Amino acid sequence: MALEVAKKSLKDPGVRMTRQRKILLDLIDQSGEHLDAERLFTLAQQKDPKLNRVTVCRTLKLLKAGGLVDELDLMHHKGDQHYYETRMKQEHAHVICLRCGRIEEFFGDPLQKMREQIEDHFGFQIVLARTEVGGYCSHCQVLRAQEMGNAAASSGRPGSRRTL
Ligand SMILES: [Zn+2]
Ligand SMILES: [Zn+2]
CATH class of the missing domain: 1.10.10.10 (Winged helix-like DNA-binding domain superfamily/Winged helix DNA-binding domain)
Structure with a gap:
């Protein structure tokens, strides 16, 4: 004590x-x-x-x-x-590029709407809401396409090549 x-x-x-x-x-x-x-x-x-x-x-x-x-x-x-x-800051969603880590902030009515809908649907009183969206930014989409192209090309190495 x-x-x-x-x-x-x-x-x-x-x-x-x-x-x-x-x-x-x-x-x-x-x-x-x-x-x-x-x-x-x-x-x-x-x-x-x-x-x-x-x-x-x-x-x-x-x-x-x-x-x-x-x-x-x-x-x-x-x-x-x-x-x-x-x-x-005003409530916003975080939009995160999983490749380069770039973070955008999305402000807008849809977030407020979602809050209201959740409160109505569950009879819930929201104190705090956090929205995160992960994906690839337009820059990284291009780079990823190139990388996947390269990976496909290099998988044609003799050792890994399948005999047909
Ligand atoms: Zn990115
Ligand atoms: Zn933020």
Whole structure:
């Protein structure tokens, strides 16, 4: 019991974290990009060299818990990273190219409609919605077609060639 109380008082989230919180929130807010924790750590360190990874991760968690930022995985197109963006932005869907990692943001009525339909259909009260769409951008579609063409051509190597 005493340990729990001690733990609680040690947490003291408000005061100590304020400066880090502001640095990170500003970075996320101003970047207009979707930055992962590692990038944020690098940028934050330029503003305050004393910041370390643990602090940055802890601060991001805090901002997320406080409803100030959203944590996204963006289809894990680059592995396990998570990305952060401000909640101040209007709701949008993320359209992710699985080849080059380019991310587009789709804003529009259909998202709002989908929300309403879900709420009606399930009698559900939506607090938070996240829409992610994965696929290939127009640039990568061309490159993929070329790559597949090359793969088909190189599979005609003598070793793999079938005798007819
Ligand atoms: Zn692409
Ligand atoms: Zn976004």
